[in-house]
Amino acid sequence: MKVLFICENYFPHIGGAEVVFKNLAERYVQRGHQVTVLTSLLRNTLKQEIVNGVKIIRVRSFYSRYVFTFTSILKAIKLARKNDLIQTTSFNGAPPAWLAGKFTTRPVVITVHEVWVGKWKEVTGFSWLKSMLHELLERAIYLLPYDKYVCVSNATMKDLKKLKINEQKFATIYNGLDYDFWDKTKAKASPSRLKLPNKYLYLSWGRPGPTKGFEYLIKAFPIIKSAVANAHLLLMLGQAQNYEKKIKDLFRLIKELQLEDNITILISLTNEEKRDLIACCDCVIIPSTSEGFGYTTVEANALNIPVVASDAGSIPEIISGSHLIFKNKDIIDLAEKAILASNEQFAVAKKKVFDWNTSVVAYLKIYENMMNSKS
DSSP, X not given: OEEEEEOSOOTTSOSHHHHHHHHHHHHHHHTTOEEEEEEEOOTTOOSEEEETTEEEEEEOOTTOHHHHHHHTHHHXXXXXXXXXXXXXXXXXXXXXXXXXXXXXXXXEEEEEOOOOTTTHHHHHOOOHHHHHHHHHHHHHHHTSOOSEEEESSHHHHHHHHTTOOOGGGEEEOXXXXXXXXXXXXXXXXXXXXXXXXXXXXXXXXXXXXXXXXXXXXXXXXXXXXXXXXXXXXXEEEOOGGGOHHHHHHHHHHHHHTTOTTTEEEEEOOOHHHHHHHHHTOSEEEEOOSOOSSOHHHHHHHHTTOOEEEEOOTTHHHHOOEEEEEEOTTOHHHHHHHHHHHHXXXXXXXXXXXXXXXXXXXXXXXXXXXXXXXXX
């Protein structure tokens, strides 16, 4: 089978969607399929190369995901003619993928990570006008008649159903996790832990985008440290170069609340450094205001670290092990649950496993069904 991926970002750009597509593409190749990825040209990347058997073609988009929507159309159509089907994702790669499918009669599968329709202002804090424009664009993308909509969680599917799309086209396929990598026995001592040997170490991490909720955690920390005298919070922030303003705002909030001695911000650690740090902390806190799948949750669960997480999106659906859940954006509830965690008062649920093999098989089954129905 020949599969064309169309997505505005791909490795070396790092994010949840990029992790998913890189794993799917490379694992398809391992199973004997041919995979081409059409994506945007990033700084210090080649226009064309083969990585782990995956052919990657990058088009100039002036480093803008929005521009990619338009600059990729002609290339998408040309490549679609050489492939059996098209796999895309929300948001900016979806329109050119749909157009390519229409022009070449190739089936198109879209993976939906999150649906923010009706929630843009609440989730992002954008102005009313900016929120309305983004909502209109998102609606337009999802209402294009794709052949299949793959949701990464039932929570995402529930939100997508509100758009009155034909539900017979829906499927839920959870993202996978590399449990061989996220193995606590492979973790090394973290320098950050060694510097804070006598602290009860809370940890939170991710790209500091508008949905990660780090400001709620910082605002809750004065309450936490009043009850947990040796409490210390590590905030591990990725892709700092893309979120300079947000990071400055977080530093400013820490200073205003006089938490400089209680909160340490770490910038852009490697995956190995991140794993080592998670593995030796006492508790992970996930204050997200929206999560389509929630890699932070399953990574902490895989390392058997207790988790205190919000009830946003898919988190209650995927969380397992020792955990506590607090009400989204509720600073008091967050603080109370974090304090309970320090006393080892958790709920315990059977561990959930999200392996890549299950995800890959489910995607390929959808592709095969589509190819069979077409023939």
